[in-house]
Amino acid sequence: MITKKEMLKYFHEVKTKKIFFLVLFSVIFISSASAGIGIRSYQDSILLNEGEQGCVTIGAYNPFDTGTNVIVGISDSLKEVLTSQEADSKYLPPETSSDNAIPLKFCFKVPQIYQRDCSVGSFICELKCNEEQKVYDGDIYLQSIPATNEGGGIAGSTTKMSVSRPLKVGVVCTPHSRDYTLAYVVIAAVSGLTIFLVVFRRLRKPKVERDKEKLMKLKEAIRKESSKKKR
Amino acid sequence: MKGENIALVAFGLLFLFAIIMLFITQSKITGYATTATTTSNVTISVYFAIAMSNNLTSGITFGNISSLPFTNANSSHNYDGVNTTAQGSNLNGTNGTSTWLNVSADSNTAVDFCLKGDAALTSGANTIGIGNETYANHTLTNFSLPALGSETAFTLSYVKAGSNIAAGNNSYYRFWLDVPAGTSSGTYNNTLSFEGVSTGGGC
Numbered sequence: 001m002i003t004k005k006e007m008l009k010y011f012h013e014v015k016t017k018k019i020f021f022l023v024l025f026s027v028i029f030i031s032s033a034s035a036g037i038g039i040r041s042y043q044d045s046i047l048l049n050e051g052e053q054g055c056v057t058i059g060a061y062n063p064f065d066t067g068t069n070v071i072v073g074i075s076d077s078l079k080e081v082l083t084s085q086e087a088d089s090k091y092l093p094p095e096t097s098s099d100n101a102i103p104l105k106f107c108f109k110v111p112q113i114y115q116r117d118c119s120v121g122s123f124i125c126e127l128k129c130n131e132e133q134k135v136y137d138g139d140i141y142l143q144s145i146p147a148t149n150e151g152g153g154i155a156g157s158t159t160k161m162s163v164s165r166p167l168k169v170g171v172v173c174t175p176h177s178r179d180y181t182l183a184y185v186v187i188a189a190v191s192g193l194t195i196f197l198v199v200f201r202r203l204r205k206p207k208v209e210r211d212k213e214k215l216m217k218l219k220e221a222i223r224k225e226s227s228k229k230k231r
Numbered sequence: 232m233k234g235e236n237i238a239l240v241a242f243g244l245l246f247l248f249a250i251i252m253l254f255i256t257q258s259k260i261t262g263y264a265t266t267a268t269t270t271s272n273v274t275i276s277v278y279f280a281i282a283m284s285n286n287l288t289s290g291i292t293f294g295n296i297s298s299l300p301f302t303n304a305n306s307s308h309n310y311d312g313v314n315t316t317a318q319g320s321n322l323n324g325t326n327g328t329s330t331w332l333n334v335s336a337d338s339n340t341a342v343d344f345c346l347k348g349d350a351a352l353t354s355g356a357n358t359i360g361i362g363n364e365t366y367a368n369h370t371l372t373n374f375s376l377p378a379l380g381s382e383t384a385f386t387l388s389y390v391k392a393g394s395n396i397a398a399g400n401n402s403y404y405r406f407w408l409d410v411p412a413g414t415s416s417g418t419y420n421n422t423l424s425f426e427g428v429s430t431g432g433g434c
Contacts, residue, residue, distance in 0.1 A: 035288070036335060038280025063337040064282045098278040098337050139433075141426070155352060155408060155419040156292035157364065161283050161332075163427045181256055188249035191242040198239050 035068035037092065037142050037163050040101040045168035053109045056167065059101025060142050062092035069145045072104045078138030078169060082108035106140060114173050123182045129173040136171075139164040279338035279398070281427040286311075287330040291423065293408045300414075303365075303379060306330065306406035314373040315403075327372030328405045332425060336399040344368075344393035344402055345426040345434035348385040352408075354417030361385050361421070363409040368393045372403040382407060389426060389434030 040059030048054045060070055071089040074082065085108045092102065113134055118125040141164035205213075286308040293304045312329030334342045346366065352359040362384040367377035370393075383392065393402030428434060 036280050036282025036333070038278060038335060038337065040276055040278035042274055042276050059276075059278065061278070061280060061337075063280050063335045098280070098339075101278070139428075155296065155354075155359070155410075156290055157348070157352070157406075157421050157423045158290045159283065159287055159423050159425065161281065161425045161427075163279065163281055164432075165277065165429070166432060179256075181253065184249045184253045184256070188246055188253065191246035191249065194242045195239060195246060198235060198242075 035066040035092075035094075035144065036062050036064035037068065037070055037144055037161060038062055038096075038098060038101070039142050039163040039165055040098050041140075041165040044166055045170065047170040047172060048110045049172050049174060050110055050112045050114065053107060054169075055105050055107040056140060057103050057105050058140060058142070058165065059098070060090060060092055060104050061096040061098050061101040062094060063097055065094050067094045068092050070142045071145070072106050072140065072142055074106065074108075074140050074167065075138040075164070078136055078167065081110065081113065081136050081171075082169065083111055104142070110169070110171050113171055119178065124178055124180060126178040127173065127176050129175040131173070133173060134171045136169045138167055138169075140167045141165075277340055277429055279340050279342050279427065279429060280335035281342060281344075281425075282333045282335065283425065284312075284329055284331045284333070287332070287404070287425075291330070291406050293406075296410050299410055300412040301408075301410040303382075303407040303409065306408075309405045309407075310374070312372060312403075315401075316371040316373050316376070318373040318375060324373060326374045328377065328403050330406070331372070331401045331403045332393065332396075332427070333401050334396045334398050334427070338398040341395045341397045341430040342427045343391055343395065343430050343432065343434075345389035345428060346385065346392045347389045347424050347426075348387060349422040349424060350387070352419035352421045354415070354419045357415045357417055357419075359408070359410060359414060359419050361387060363411070364421075364423075365407045365409070366392065366404055368402055368404050370396070370400065370402060377403055377405045379405070379407065385423065389424070391434060395430050 038059075038061035040061060042057060042059070046054050046056055058072065060072075062068060069089065069091050074085065079085075085106070090102060090104055096102065114127060114129065114131060116122075116125040116127050141162045143162040144160055292307045294307055296304055308329045310326045310328065312325065312327040312331075314324040314327040318324060332344055348361040348364060351361045352364065364385045365382040366385065367379065367381045367383065369377035383390070392404075396402050426434060
């Protein structure tokens, strides 16, 4: 036989256990993982010509239960050589799997990095490619937009999170002989302009004047002919 | 008049020469070639995802400090998390840390974590050096772990803090702050960065 006292003790124990698990669950829930960032890389290196624009696509995903905003960027070591960076920022919805990663494009342009031998300033140059091919190492990363610090008037730190993958950028050196294109353009322009000015100056004279000049020429020719006959 | 005509012809020839040379340099003629190619490719992708605990996302705070100097001020979430490992008779303790980084199960590589401070803690023109902010990390947590005894000072460049964390696992962190004597009153803030890289990769 179970006494009333034992019954009460049993219910008290069950209640205590319930409260304990409720508290435990709450603590776990409160401190559970929030928004996350995932990176899926399809290429760790890219080969480009000088002056060429290249784009790297990486996949972004968020298998966690809260959506987040991310930006894509490159490490400082690559910023030194790559110009005109165009980066996407994107909202990553919650529970996106790696198989459904959202493609994010990062585009950049490689400037002229190989030493050229030029005749006039930076014109009429040749490139011999005696140096070794240049390869720049760095990272491409996805970064969360930082949260604001919850503390007001208290010392503390805001936190931000990122994921990164290595990225190598190789720059192809294509040798070429001295390029005289600019010199030819300048010669064509100068001679063309001169021809135009001479022809224009001639045509600019009034018709009466041009006829007078023709008449003078004719008179000169007649005078020469008549002097020949006299001889 | 005669000289002008000669100049006109000379410039005409020069113009013609420049145009012909431009045409030649721009259209380089190559020989005939016949080739047959086929492509072969494979894409190898590496993927991993990380997340901060809610308490780490909302920032690291050290409360109000009124007596200086103060050594090892605890972050407000150093001891309010669920223990992942037993400590003595305390099997279900809740005095572990609640600041951690998780590697998602949807990852095909283990992850190393890197930490850095972006600047010293700053309040107007006053600062508390970045080296005064410290952390310790461990793959488990209870009252003793991560231990104050293994604290490391933050630096301005990334340093590895948690290596080879497998998919589905956490790296736990505790944070402390040393406030030197003579520190001016104020609210000191900075930003701490946490980066995940695939195991073995550089920060």
